[in-house]
Amino acid sequence: MKVVIIGAGYVGLTTGACLAELGHHVLCIDIDEARIAAIKSRKLPVYEPDLENLVARNLDCNRLAFSHAIGSNISDAELVFLAVGTPSRADGDIDLSYVETAARNVAPHLGEQAAVVIKSTVTAGTAKYIRDLIVRIRGDRAIDVASNPEFLREGSAVRDFMKPDRIVIGADRNASQVKLVELYAAFERRGVPVLKTTTINAELIKYAANAFLALKIGFINQVADLCEGAEADVVAVSEGMGLDSRIGRAFLSPGPGYGGSCFPKDTRAFAAIGRRYGQPQSLVETLIGDNELRKTNLADRILEELGNPEGGRVTILGTAFKANTDDMREAAALAIVPKLIEAGVEVRAHDPKARFQASRLLPDVLWYDCPYEASDASDAIVILTEWEDYRRLDLSRLAGAMRGDCLIDYRNLLTSDDVVAHGLHYVSIGRPKALARTRPRKQGSGVSARIKIAASPS
Numbered sequence: 047m048k049v050v051i052i053g054a055g056y057v058g059l060t061t062g063a064c065l066a067e068l069g070h071h072v073l074c075i076d077i078d079e080a081r082i083a084a085i086k087s088r089k090l091p092v093y094e095p096d097l098e099n100l101v102a103r104n105l106d107c108n109r110l111a112f113s114h115a116i117g118s119n120i121s122d123a124e125l126v127f128l129a130v131g132t133p134s135r136a137d138g139d140i141d142l143s144y145v146e147t148a149a150r151n152v153a154p155h156l157g158e159q160a161a162v163v164i165k166s167t168v169t170a171g172t173a174k175y176i177r178d179l180i181v182r183i184r185g186d187r188a189i190d191v192a193s194n195p196e197f198l199r200e201g202s203a204v205r206d207f208m209k210p211d212r213i214v215i216g217a218d219r220n221a222s223q224v225k226l227v228e229l230y231a232a233f234e235r236r237g238v239p240v241l242k243t244t245t246i247n248a249e250l251i252k253y254a255a256n257a258f259l260a261l262k263i264g265f266i267n268q269v270a271d272l273c274e275g276a277e278a279d280v281v282a283v284s285e286g287m288g289l290d291s292r293i294g295r296a297f298l299s300p301g302p303g304y305g306g307s308c309f310p311k312d313t314r315a316f317a318a319i320g321r322r323y324g325q326p327q328s329l330v331e332t333l334i335g336d337n338e339l340r341k342t343n344l345a346d347r348i349l350e351e352l353g354n355p356e357g358g359r360v361t362i363l364g365t366a367f368k369a370n371t372d373d374m375r376e377a378a379a380l381a382i383v384p385k386l387i388e389a390g391v392e393v394r395a396h397d398p399k400a401r402f403q404a405s406r407l408l409p410d411v412l413w414y415d416c417p418y419e420a421s422d423a424s425d426a427i428v429i430l431t432e433w434e435d436y437r438r439l440d441l442s443r444l445a446g447a448m449r450g451d452c453l454i455d456y457r458n459l460l461t462s463d464d465v466v467a468h469g470l471h472y473v474s475i476g477r478p479k480a481l482a483r484t485r486p487r488k489q490g491s492g493v494s495a496r497i498k499i500a501a502s503p504s
């Protein structure tokens with residue numbers, strides 16, 4: 047099929063490359079000319095495993111093309127996807143202006159047989175609203191707007207797209223439903239469930255699914271806090287819960303609070319939808335506040351570990367909101383690092399992929415290419431992102447580089463025995479304190495000790 051995708055970000059680019067790989071002819075259009083130029087020269091603006099090869103392969107065989115302009119180049123498309131951003135507004139609802147602009151831009155150029163498909167995550171009723179908008183612009187009632195929400199995760203976007211748990215096709219008319227069923231026929235043949243429903247159901251499925259997953263994260267974070275109080279181990283508790291097939295293991299690892307481009311904004315939007323329809327989503331409303339508070343509390347915990355933070359040095363390992371992505375949107379680091387700096391701490395950081403994005407958002411941080419160099423003379427190291435590389439840290443090298451002895455692992459990547467065996471004080475999440483604090487600080491290490499030494503006359 048001939049497919050156009052408006053927006054070449056994480057979702058648009060992945061969708062375009064994957065649909066091309068399935069044999070469709072895809073044109074991806076983005077208003078950001080620099081982004082399109084970079085993609086054409088095979089330098090992807092986002093880091094996503096396997097995506098670069100997929101884009102290059104499909105560019106080479108002319109199934110995938112890119113442009114920054116919308117015009118007659120879309121008039122033979124059977125499906126025109128809108129995959130532009132839908133950021134949060136101040137009131138928590140989403141800003142639909144990018145979707146609206148994209149719809150206005152495509153409307154005059156749509157072919158008679160084309161259907162518009164909203165891939166962006168949008169609030170309930172958007173497909174109908176966009177259809178009315180396009181009908182007004184074109185004066186043509188035949189045009190159809192469908193909803194096909196995307197469930198891929200950054201970091202495994204290609205795999206998720208190619209091996210989906212399900213495909214949701216929201217269509218209020220037969221024409222667009224038939225086209226979308228044809229587009230995804232290869233998946234249906236492989237046994238992937240294809241749910242055909244209305245546009246408003248599809249829109250709510252996406253939000254309800256993300257809100258539920260975010261609730262799982264919020265829940266296990268609270269269980270982790272309980273485990274700390276009760277001297278239990280959240281790793282064992284979550285394993286025992288996850289083995290129940292009704293619960294499942296996914297999203298049951300405690301951490302520094304969810305972030306990223308989806309969960310924070312989608313939970314806020316879900317809550318806003320509830321308020322709009324007079325059906326408050328109180329579980330999700332509470333979760334939103336708790337999740338933000340968690341990030342602040344974890345920053346306070348670092349400051350507590352430092353004792354006297356003024357003049358201290360902390361190394362952050364991992365700033366991306368999760369592993370295998372360079373995405374910094376609503377990452378925990380953005381809440382935690384400014385609090386440390388405000389308290390007078392010098393912050394150094396390392397991230398295998400997010401340095402470029404993160405350094406613009408956290409300009410007062412000193413960046414390093416190597417985690418050991420970043421840890422030089424640090425009082426505390428804080429693991430914020432679950433990069434595999436950090437599981438395999440050379441702890442002797444790390445301990446040797448530090449002037450303090452505190453390793454704070456907000457992803458539970460390491461084991462207490464290993465860390466403590468290297469003379470470090472280990473703080474993790476939801477695990478018994480007795481395991482975590484087993485050795486006194488090194489003589490003369492830690493910020494309080496250093497300040498005392500500096501202040502005493504020689």
Ligand code: NAI
Binds near residue numbers: 055165
């Ligand atoms: P993004 O910000 O990475 O990409 C959006 C792209 O759209 C940008 O490159 C921007 O230049 C382009 N754009 C904006 N207005 C345009 C216009 N009028 N014409 C052409 N291009 C335009 O956003 P991302 O992450 O790809 O998300 C897109 C949508 O998909 C959002 O609604 C998001 O909630 C949803 N989503 C995102 C997922 C993710 O993991 N990032 C997963 C599932 C859904």
